[in-house]
Amino acid sequence: MNDGNANIPLAERVRPQNLSDFIGQEHLLGKDKPLKILAEQNTPVSMIFWGPPGVGKTTLAFLLSKSWKIPFYSISAISSGVKEIREIIEKATKAGGFLLFIDEIHRFNKSQQDALLGAVEKGIITLIGATTENPSFEVISALLSRCQVYVLKAFEKEHLDKLIEMAIKKDEFLKSIEIAFNERDALYIYSGGDGRKLLNLLELIVQTECKNSKVLITNETVERVLQQKIAFYDKQGEQHYDIISAFIKSIRGSDPNGAVYWLARMLKGGEDIKFIARRMVILSSEDIGNANPNALLMATQCFQAVDMIGMPEARIILSQTAIYLAASPKSNASYLAIEKAYETIEKNGDQAVPLHLRNAPTKLMKKLGYGKNYKYAHNFEQNFTELEFLPEKLSGIKFYEPGNNIREDEIRKFLKQRWKDKYGY
Numbered sequence: 499m500n501d502g503n504a505n506i507p508l509a510e511r512v513r514p515q516n517l518s519d520f521i522g523q524e525h526l527l528g529k530d531k532p533l534k535i536l537a538e539q540n541t542p543v544s545m546i547f548w549g550p551p552g553v554g555k556t557t558l559a560f561l562l563s564k565s566w567k568i569p570f571y572s573i574s575a576i577s578s579g580v581k582e583i584r585e586i587i588e589k590a591t592k593a594g595g596f597l598l599f600i601d602e603i604h605r606f607n608k609s610q611q612d613a614l615l616g617a618v619e620k621g622i623i624t625l626i627g628a629t630t631e632n633p634s635f636e637v638i639s640a641l642l643s644r645c646q647v648y649v650l651k652a653f654e655k656e657h658l659d660k661l662i663e664m665a666i667k668k669d670e671f672l673k674s675i676e677i678a679f680n681e682r683d684a685l686y687i688y689s690g691g692d693g694r695k696l697l698n699l700l701e702l703i704v705q706t707e708c709k710n711s712k713v714l715i716t717n718e719t720v721e722r723v724l725q726q727k728i729a730f731y732d733k734q735g736e737q738h739y740d741i742i743s744a745f746i747k748s749i750r751g752s753d754p755n756g757a758v759y760w761l762a763r764m765l766k767g768g769e770d771i772k773f774i775a776r777r778m779v780i781l782s783s784e785d786i787g788n789a790n791p792n793a794l795l796m797a798t799q800c801f802q803a804v805d806m807i808g809m810p811e812a813r814i815i816l817s818q819t820a821i822y823l824a825a826s827p828k829s830n831a832s833y834l835a836i837e838k839a840y841e842t843i844e845k846n847g848d849q850a851v852p853l854h855l856r857n858a859p860t861k862l863m864k865k866l867g868y869g870k871n872y873k874y875a876h877n878f879e880q881n882f883t884e885l886e887f888l889p890e891k892l893s894g895i896k897f898y899e900p901g902n903n904i905r906e907d908e909i910r911k912f913l914k915q916r917w918k919d920k921y922g923y
Contacts, residue, residue: 508701509694512668517561521664521693522554522657523650533558533648537565542597542624546633546642549650551739552692555628558650559599568624569596575605580613587617595622603627604636605770611638618644635776652691658682661693665700675704677715684720690739699724741767745820746777750785754824761813761820771812775801778819789829789903796822829901838897849889882916896921 514520517527517537526533536543542562547555556572563570571586578600590596600606617623618641625645627637633647653661662682666672677685689696703723707713741763748756764774775797782797800819804812858868873883886893900906900913900923914923 507698508665508669508671509697511671512665512697513557514561515564517565519664520554520558520561521660522653523558525651526648532646533562537562540566542566542568542621543646544618544623544625544644545646545648546603546627546629546637547648547650548629548631548633550652550691551630552689552694552696553650553653554693555650556599556601559597559626559628562626563597563599566597566624569593570599571596572599572601575600575602575610578610580610583610583613587613587622590617590622595624597624597626600625600627602629604629604631604633606636608638611641615640615644631773631776636772653693655686658686658689658691658693658696661696662700665697672700672704675713675715681714681716684717684724688720688724742769742774742777745774746781749778749781749820749824750828752824752826752828754821757820757824758817761816765809765813765816771804771809771816772801774816775804775819778816778823782823784833785828785830786823786826787829787832787901788909789827789901789905791905793823793826827903827905829903829906831899831901831906835898842892842895842897846891849891852886852889854885855887884917884920894920896923 517534520527523533525531527537528534547558549555559572560570571590573582573586586598590598603611614623614625618625625641627633627645629636633642637645659679659682662677662685666675666677685696685699689699699720703715703720704713706723707715707719713719741760745757745760745764748754748760761774765771779794779797779801782793786793796819800815803815807815853867854869854871856863856868858864863869873885875881875883877883888895900910910923913921917923
């Protein structure tokens with residue numbers, strides 16, 4: 499391989515050029531799956547890819563543009579403003595349209611997103627946005643309504659194995675290495691399921707270890723090289739997800755000191771304050787929930803406040819909220835309840851709504867029994883009368899198990915009084 503090619507990052511050198519070579523996302527690209535069907539059609543569609551880093555969002559957008567035979571244009575939301583968007587729209591109009599890929603679209607503000615609306619609606623631009631954040635939080639509703647949202651999944655071990663094998667097979671620079679299947683754990687742990695990060699790590703190790711002879715890479719090799727080169731990854735922002743993980747786990751573990759330290763690390767590194775606040779909103783429900791319902795209110799107000807105030811003062815609001823959440827009693831009961839409900843639906847399918855719970859706006863529906871025998875709770879003592887609120891097949895299944903804390907002990911007592919032994923409270 500020539501020196502010029504060696505200067506191109508490995509992830510770029512081995513980027514798939516056809517959808518058939520794309521690794522992962524079988525739920526979208528398998529036979530009769532949505533993106534597979536769209537790729538085979540000649541009608542470009544605007545969409546948002548929502549998923550973790552390094553799972554192929556950019557590559558997938560590029561390959562779709564090839565399938566649709568339209569020019570591909572890529573920008574980053576971090577470095578692009580309204581002026582550049584307008585220039586792009588002008589170019590697209592003259593070119594007869596092209597696919598615009600916007601990385602980290604959640605970082606676009608409302609005016610930047612508004613600037614895209616007309617061009618997307620008229621079909622001048624086929625928009626594909628990529629985000630690691632829930633698009634319903636940050637993408638304006640007008641733009642979101644014009645795009646299909648597709649969730650991309652993190653790579654499993656089998657995908658990472660295929661990625662390594664593909665890279666070794668395709669890239670001349672990697673021909674001098676060998677990695678046994680049982681010596682890849684360190685690579686997978688340090689890459690965290692991020693395909694791009696995995697390839698960057700692999701390239702760094704090869705550059706460090708391989709001179710002229712064939713080298714066997716082991717877990718020990720990976721550990722040794724990364725200890726020597728850890729500053730390289732800090733400089734490139736590779737610890738971003740590690741630090742937010744440490745922050746969340748400190749709060750979950752009720753340690754305000756750890757929480758404030760990792761918060762300071764993120765703020766000093768220039769992290770998006772809304773990203774931090776959004777994570778605390780999620781945590782307040784997932785890890786605290788009804789053990790302290792005020793946690794969600796405080797986290798939500800924090801999100802709104804930092805958006806209004808901005809840095810540097812927002813650091814105080816974030817610190818106050820992080821400390822409050824860390825010092826709150828914890829319960830993941832609400833999270834476990836919805837997960838169990840999801841699993842039950844997956845296992846049992848969509849069960850019919852019992853007749854007595856159905857809405858009956860027409861005479862025909864009433865005649866068919868819709869709403870019959872429904873009892874209005876407020877007409878009864880203590881605003882309660884026992885009814886069946888689950889489909890017959892699921893009767894008696896308990897999705898919500900109150901946590902062991904003062905607030906949810908009260909909830910457990912209330913539910914036991916109402917439902918006696920039905921749910922085992």
